[in-house]
Amino acid sequence: QVQLQQWGAGLLRPSETLSLTCGVFGESFRGYYWTWLRQPPGEGLQWIGDITHSGTTKVNPSLKTRVTISVDASKNQFSLELTSVTAADSGIYYCARSLFLETPDSWGQGTPVTVSS
Amino acid sequence: QSALTQPPSASGSPGQSVTISCTGSSSDVGGYNYVSWYQHHPGEAPKRIIYEVSHRPSGVPDRFSGSKSGNTASLTISGLQAEDEADYFCGSYAGGNNFVFGIGTKVSVL
Numbered sequence: 001q002v003q004l005q006q007w008g009a010g011l012l013r014p015s016e017t018l019s020l021t022c023g024v025f026g027e028s029f030r031g032y033y034w035t036w037l038r039q040p041p042g043e044g045l046q047w048i049g050d051i052t053h054s055g056t057t058k059v060n061p062s063l064k065t066r067v068t069i070s071v072d073a074s075k076n077q078f079s080l081e082l083t084s085v086t087a088a089d090s091g092i093y094y095c096a097r098s099l100f101l102e103t104p105d106s107w108g109q110g111t112p113v114t115v116s117s
Numbered sequence: 118q119s120a121l122t123q124p125p126s127a128s129g130s131p132g133q134s135v136t137i138s139c140t141g142s143s144s145d146v147g148g149y150n151y152v153s154w155y156q157h158h159p160g161e162a163p164k165r166i167i168y169e170v171s172h173r174p175s176g177v178p179d180r181f182s183g184s185k186s187g188n189t190a191s192l193t194i195s196g197l198q199a200e201d202e203a204d205y206f207c208g209s210y211a212g213g214n215n216f217v218f219g220i221g222t223k224v225s226v227l
Contacts, residue, residue, distance in 0.1 A: 004162070043120065044120030044217070044218040044219055044220045044221075045206070045208070060214070094162075101149070101151050101210045102151055102153065102168065103165075103208035103218070104163075104165070104208075105153075105168065106162075106165075107162040107163045107164075108162055109161060109162045110160075
């Protein structure tokens, strides 16, 4: 059974860059969409984007100018960078595994992120 | 993209049934049979319990069932158990590169 374990800094100042990494354990890295989502306080989850093992990415248009999703298939890891963060970027960030057209079937435990001066 | 609408809370006694609704639009829930439901204990990874409207992943008890009518999907928990107390949220494909989720419903077992 696949397990996703995520890590990264959870406290940022405005204008800094959020960096998170997700490790995938227990199953093949191929054939899935490796996904990032976030949930601002009191709001629904927002799909940030995803990447395949070969590096093909899709990003939410509302975040496109600030988001980079990358993959290191040799380590079964994928990463998220979000630049120029503001308080509006605070929330819980999740990595996840998805199939085509599906919302995720497996999730990481979530990383609380707070942006505050 | 607007969040899917769920009631904030639902409750029932052990053994009873609880149904949670998830209302979207013809652009998401009503337009595709890619609706999932998740059980979430805060601080833990969400667990998918229903996919493609009504399918249960291996290992999920058959007490959990899903359905859809028009723009509204529903999750029913039959024979409510204490361990079912959790947050439940829905998610749907919304066309293109869009996915939309509900804020969640807190289910309490009385």
